[in-house]
Amino acid sequence: MARTFAVADHVEATAATWSALGCVVRLVVTNSSALGPAVQVLEDNLSAIDRACSRFRTDSELMQAQADTTGPIGISPLFAAALDVALRAAELTDGLVSPTIAAALAAFGYDRDFADLPDDGPSPIDPESTRFTWRDIRLSPDRKAVSLPAGMQLDLGATAKALAADRAAAHIAAVCGCGVLVSLGGDIAVAGEAPPEGWSVRVQDAPGRLDHAPVGSSCIIAVADGGLATSSSVHRRWRRGGRSYHHIIDPRTGRPADSPWRTVSVTAATCVDANVASTAAIVMGEPAVSWLTALGLPARLVGTDGRVRRVNGWPEGDL
Amino acid sequence: MPFVRPRSHPLWAAVAARNSGHRRVTLLTWAAAVASVLGTVTVAEVARAATTSSTQPPEATTVVPLHLHSYYPRIRTFSKPTPTHTAAGLPTPRATHRAPSASPSPSSSPSQVLTPPTTPPAPPTTPPVVISSGS
Numbered sequence: 001m002a003r004t005f006a007v008a009d010h011v012e013a014t015a016a017t018w019s020a021l022g023c024v025v026r027l028v029v030t031n032s033s034a035l036g037p038a039v040q041v042l043e044d045n046l047s048a049i050d051r052a053c054s055r056f057r058t059d060s061e062l063m064q065a066q067a068d069t070t071g072p073i074g075i076s077p078l079f080a081a082a083l084d085v086a087l088r089a090a091e092l093t094d095g096l097v098s099p100t101i102a103a104a105l106a107a108f109g110y111d112r113d114f115a116d117l118p119d120d121g122p123s124p125i126d127p128e129s130t131r132f133t134w135r136d137i138r139l140s141p142d143r144k145a146v147s148l149p150a151g152m153q154l155d156l157g158a159t160a161k162a163l164a165a166d167r168a169a170a171h172i173a174a175v176c177g178c179g180v181l182v183s184l185g186g187d188i189a190v191a192g193e194a195p196p197e198g199w200s201v202r203v204q205d206a207p208g209r210l211d212h213a214p215v216g217s218s219c220i221i222a223v224a225d226g227g228l229a230t231s232s233s234v235h236r237r238w239r240r241g242g243r244s245y246h247h248i249i250d251p252r253t254g255r256p257a258d259s260p261w262r263t264v265s266v267t268a269a270t271c272v273d274a275n276v277a278s279t280a281a282i283v284m285g286e287p288a289v290s291w292l293t294a295l296g297l298p299a300r301l302v303g304t305d306g307r308v309r310r311v312n313g314w315p316e317g318d319l
Numbered sequence: 320m321p322f323v324r325p326r327s328h329p330l331w332a333a334v335a336a337r338n339s340g341h342r343r344v345t346l347l348t349w350a351a352a353v354a355s356v357l358g359t360v361t362v363a364e365v366a367r368a369a370t371t372s373s374t375q376p377p378e379a380t381t382v383v384p385l386h387l388h389s390y391y392p393r394i395r396t397f398s399k400p401t402p403t404h405t406a407a408g409l410p411t412p413r414a415t416h417r418a419p420s421a422s423p424s425p426s427s428s429p430s431q432v433l434t435p436p437t438t439p440p441a442p443p444t445t446p447p448v449v450i451s452s453g454s
Contacts, residue, residue, distance in 0.1 A: 210446075
């Protein structure tokens with residue numbers, strides 16, 4: 001998780017790909033001369049969000065806030081923004097997307113950087129899932145301090161990454177003056193002047209390489225602005241006690257969501273909104289179709305049986 | 320922990336409004352774009368204000384003017400190998416890409432309200448530059 005973003009692992013004329021925050025980072029710009037500065041801006045943004053929000057490094061603000069339960073602890077504007085986004089996500093979804101699921105994730109075995117998880121382990125112990133809710137997080141009105149109850153463990157992973165994508169894309173566009181696409185583990189934010197035909201994106205169940213055929217259901221769309229996020233229970237899985245688990249926790253049960261949807265993709269005005277909606281849809285289950293429809297967010301939902309539902313103008317057609 | 324139906328939450332009115340905001344805002348500067356992306360705190364503040372008066376109907380929230388996100392997330396498909404494709408292997412514009420409605424009626428359904436503001440351009444020819452997937 002904690003690493004120095006010194007060199008992009010793979011650099012093309014207008015794109016770079018590397019690993020950070022436990023996921024694949026991809027940066028694409030419309031002007032090749034802007035790629036170098038853009039990589040630097042993105043690395044700086046990712047380093048900052050990692051220092052603020054990682055639950056896998058002891059020196060992060062998140063871990064320090066969890067360790068100090070004597071009262072309000074001063075926090076940086078970035079950590080405050082990440083908390084604010086997480087609380088907003090919980091508020092928007094009435095707790096279906098919650099930053100308080102870290103204990104559940106750990107109880108089911110996801111207690112370290114995903115790449116370091118053992119192949120299997122002892123059976124999980126059901127966490128005290130209802131011990132805390134997001135309403136127990138006290139962010140001061142001026143966003144300069146937070147209080148957490150003793151024992152609360154936070155996981156800002158999904159919303160913090162989406163926030164980082166939104167911020168970095170806007171920052172890069174402002175600094176470099178070109179169109180930019182930032183993808184953090186498949187959650188995408190775009191900013192600046194998009195290519196004439198939009199940013200071409202292949203949507204699929206699990207990560208892969210563009211030069212490899214996608215596994216499972218997939219489609220290709222173009223996005224000109226805003227954000228696109230995909231949540232899926234297909235890829236980030238691990239085994240405990242011989243059983244397979246995934247990382248999308250239903251806060252109501254404290255267990256991995258038992259959803260009829262294996263993958264949900266959503267576009268919205270920001271990557272954060274898209275991420276919140278796609279994650280909530282997985283947790284929500286079947287009602288997600290009507291929910292997303294009512295929200296007006298274009299979305300594509302892939303069922304565990306492979307059926308595909310599209311709402312609000314998501315283009316027809318799969319690969 | 321009490322859970323109510325999320326679709327009833329007034330905050331989503333802000334999200335939906337931002338997605339349909341193109342009807343309300345016609346000019347978007349870079350500063351506004353950056354401000355809108357970085358304006359999450361403002362969103363939350365306004366949303367919280369809306370939440371504190373839970374009896375207030377979503378239509379009454381005043382979040383729209385505070386968000387200059389004028390963009391509808393324009394999306395389209397362009398790589399479906401069906402008979403609708405052109406000789407070059409590119410799809411013709413899909414039926415889902417409807418022409419914009421200049422003045423939608425207030426009673427329009429969400430999908431109608433969110434019809435993209437412009438006729439989709441010609442099918443793109445560029446290959447995918449990125450993958451969106453669960454990670």
